[in-house]
Amino acid sequence: MIKKIISFIYPLTRKIESVHNGILELTQLNGKVYLDTANTNYSYGSLQKILKFSLLQVDLSKAKNILVLGLGGGSVLKTIRKDFNYAENITAVDFDPVIIDIAEKEFGITNDEKTTIICSDAVDFIRNTNDSFNLIIIDLFIDNEIPKKILLPEFWKEIIKNTALDGYIIFNTLCKPFTDIKPIEDKLRKRGLDYKIFRYVENTNKVLIANCKPH
Template sequence: MIRKFFSYIIPIKIFKKKSARSKMIEVTWANGELVLDTENTNYSYGSLQRILRYGLRNIGYENILKMDHILLLGVAGGSVVKTLVDEIEYKEKITGVEIDPEMIQIANQYFNLNQIKQLEVVIDDAFEFVLKTKDKYNLIIIDIFEDTHMPNFLFEKFFLDRICTLLKDKGYVLFNTMILDEAHNVRNRKYISEVNSELFTTKMLPRIETHNEIIIINKVA
């Protein structure tokens, strides 16, 4: 494809749409791959896929292959789903929660997300879903952004405690956060300090991208 070839020289935008939830959504050929962006940040594929792959590697692909249910809060274009299914060859159930139906339409059209049979996409607010769900999960991936903004509820202790109660024994939380200033550093350190250290271990991974910091929580029991 000629656009793919030229994208190694200059990014080539092929789709642009204003979304009520996510402001401007763009699909672009960049360095030979399709990426999904909003106005100021990469939403799927590209650098975001590298970041989440790095987090999954830290958990361990062999551990992930033993899991039977993964919850993804924030689907966007579904790059982490593709990593799980295509690279790790994970075969079990994935539930993806996405608040923006237009994002899922784009993910289906440009990234064939609807062809992944083990993926169930739920259009819902992540906070509401987490309160309602009766399931337990081996891995909960939190990847929720509104452009460069992260909703405050993600860092509230109530939400943290609820997420932790949804983990199966020896389960993991992989939380992708954005750091733009010192206040965000303080916020992340406070978040980690509020995890119950008797039941869970926590760690921040060394950053591989300037503005993203991954927090991993592991249920030790």
């Protein structure tokens, strides 16, 4: 409680080292805790606003199974549960055990009857799962870079295969010139899937949202 009060006067920052993500920063500011890397917000800051904007673009009313690739501090899970009153199944995947530990200890994100947290590489998980999801959220970053392997057609083939009919895909990416998502757009078009791209969400990110309902 004392730290929370102090955070209204000046931020309190604690650094945690991760093999996969480098130095992570937990900052308590104005009574709230944020998870950041050296160059970007991972949870409970601008990222949470970006993903909430994205979720407002899709219909969750009939969704029974959501997959989140990239847990971070778990802010998107809290947004889905609290802001959208979603009470069905969520599976969250992250390859960094340090991130998963932070999500649990600092933000209360744990396994329960309707929430499954898995420590795995996202590419391996989506390749090996037989489950179908009404919504897949792809929010995969290492610091402020997107792993190249999630831009490959092979990854997106598996994403589309595991998205339920009339389900949605949300892909949070960057408005950087070298973040080329044209091959992904080509893949979606070839499959006859509708998609939209929202640029400069929160002045930083580009979000692709696809509806897996063939024409």
